[in-house]
Amino acid sequence: MTLLTGAKVVTPGGVLDPGRVLVRDGLIAQVGRGDLDLDPRRVEQVERVDLTGAWLLPGFVDLHMHGGGGHDVAASAADMAGAVAFHQAHGTTRTLVSLVTAPVARLAEQLGWVAALAAAGPGPDGPVVGAHLEGPFLAAERRGAQPAEHLRRPDRAVFADLEAAAAGALRVITVAPELPGAAAVVAAALEAGVVAAAGHTDATYAQASAAFAAGITLTTHVFNGMRPLHHREPGTAGAALDAGVACELINDGVHVHPALLRLIAAEPERLVLVTDAVDAAGAGDGEYVLGGHPVRVRDGQARLVAGGALAGSTLTMDQAVRRSVAAGLPIEVAAAAAATNPARVLGLDTRCGAIAPALDADLVVLDAELAVTAVMARGRWVGGRGAPRAGGG
Numbered sequence: 001m002t003l004l005t006g007a008k009v010v011t012p013g014g015v016l017d018p019g020r021v022l023v024r025d026g027l028i029a030q031v032g033r034g035d036l037d038l039d040p041r042r043v044e045q046v047e048r049v050d051l052t053g054a055w056l057l058p059g060f061v062d063l064h065m066h067g068g069g070g071h072d073v074a075a076s077a078a079d080m081a082g083a084v085a086f087h088q089a090h091g092t093t094r095t096l097v098s099l100v101t102a103p104v105a106r107l108a109e110q111l112g113w114v115a116a117l118a119a120a121g122p123g124p125d126g127p128v129v130g131a132h133l134e135g136p137f138l139a140a141e142r143r144g145a146q147p148a149e150h151l152r153r154p155d156r157a158v159f160a161d162l163e164a165a166a167a168g169a170l171r172v173i174t175v176a177p178e179l180p181g182a183a184a185v186v187a188a189a190l191e192a193g194v195v196a197a198a199g200h201t202d203a204t205y206a207q208a209s210a211a212f213a214a215g216i217t218l219t220t221h222v223f224n225g226m227r228p229l230h231h232r233e234p235g236t237a238g239a240a241l242d243a244g245v246a247c248e249l250i251n252d253g254v255h256v257h258p259a260l261l262r263l264i265a266a267e268p269e270r271l272v273l274v275t276d277a278v279d280a281a282g283a284g285d286g287e288y289v290l291g292g293h294p295v296r297v298r299d300g301q302a303r304l305v306a307g308g309a310l311a312g313s314t315l316t317m318d319q320a321v322r323r324s325v326a327a328g329l330p331i332e333v334a335a336a337a338a339a340t341n342p343a344r345v346l347g348l349d350t351r352c353g354a355i356a357p358a359l360d361a362d363l364v365v366l367d368a369e370l371a372v373t374a375v376m377a378r379g380r381w382v383g384g385r386g387a388p389r390a391g392g393g
Helices: 040-045 077-088 104-119 156-165 182-191 205-213 235-243 258-264 317-326 331-345
Strands: 002-011 014-024 027-033 047-050 055-058 060-065 092-100 128-134 170-175 195-198 246-250 271-274 286-290 293-298 301-304 363-366 372-377 380-384 390-392
Touching: 002 331, 014 331, 055 331, 060 077, 060 128, 060 271, 060 317, 060 331, 077 092, 077 104, 092 104, 092 372, 104 128, 104 156, 156 170, 156 182, 170 182, 182 195, 182 205, 195 205, 205 235, 246 258, 246 331, 271 317, 271 331, 286 301, 317 331, 317 363
Parallel strands: 002 047, 002 055, 060 092, 092 128, 128 170, 170 195, 246 271
Antiparallel strands: 002 014, 014 027, 047 390, 055 363, 286 293, 293 301, 363 372, 372 380
């Protein structure tokens, strides 16, 4: 058993200061204020870790990650694993590997890599909880950095092939709902237990609203890759806000203005912080490749060399949380947006996403500046600057 004491513990019910968390067999056994009155017969079995002055948040759940630490998830199985490990060190204890549009055969191969990583966990117990297909069923006029040459109309048979290649690891697919055939793909996704998301879409408010009513429950990086919000034609973003569906948001200070972060957080349960990180995250400025197209990173901004479209971000989830708090969100709202809400989108909220008894002990220790100092996954220290020093029984 491990007893974490003295930290400001961010729970679904608020911040416990000071708080305690008892971890047993990889699960959160107890959460409360102050210290724990232990049975004297079990004192020697407990490793005490004093976190006084630190914040303790639930492990982050990233629904949208293309790379990091110099690793592009589409390059190889080894690079995919390297990107996952990079983000785990920044507090992401569960992640969806996101795949940009590519030839169907190539996507099938990459889905096989994801399935292997997810199985190594196994399944929801490991850092990789599945794949997010960001394409190929997207609108060309809202493709952003998605390679136009590999976009295709929604096709239920193609979806079935990709879902089979994923061997149960496909968890989310982004679709432009206004395209012919999109409704059939969304229906097939729902039948397969895959979350359908609206994104890279030129859908009108009416088209997007109909899609949300038909079962789409997530908006891929809201405001980006869709027609602008207009007071006479709210588009997909307006429809998403009106319908109350979950909204991914890239809070890097480039993709979305902080005022819109606060607007979405007015209903805290719908805000889902994501990184949309590419291989340049943590690797510095320079020349990179996304979807086969050259990308230039300057001052932390990733853009296609041809045309200048934003090409993902260099964000990590801990940075997204810090920026959210700096923008005025209470830390418990930021923590929920980085962990609780995305876990609920994936149906993992009975396993992870919050600091509460019976959930997996996925925890992130942050210092006073909200920088990661340690990461715990399923009760084991796995990242950060190193495991906190134990204080004995």
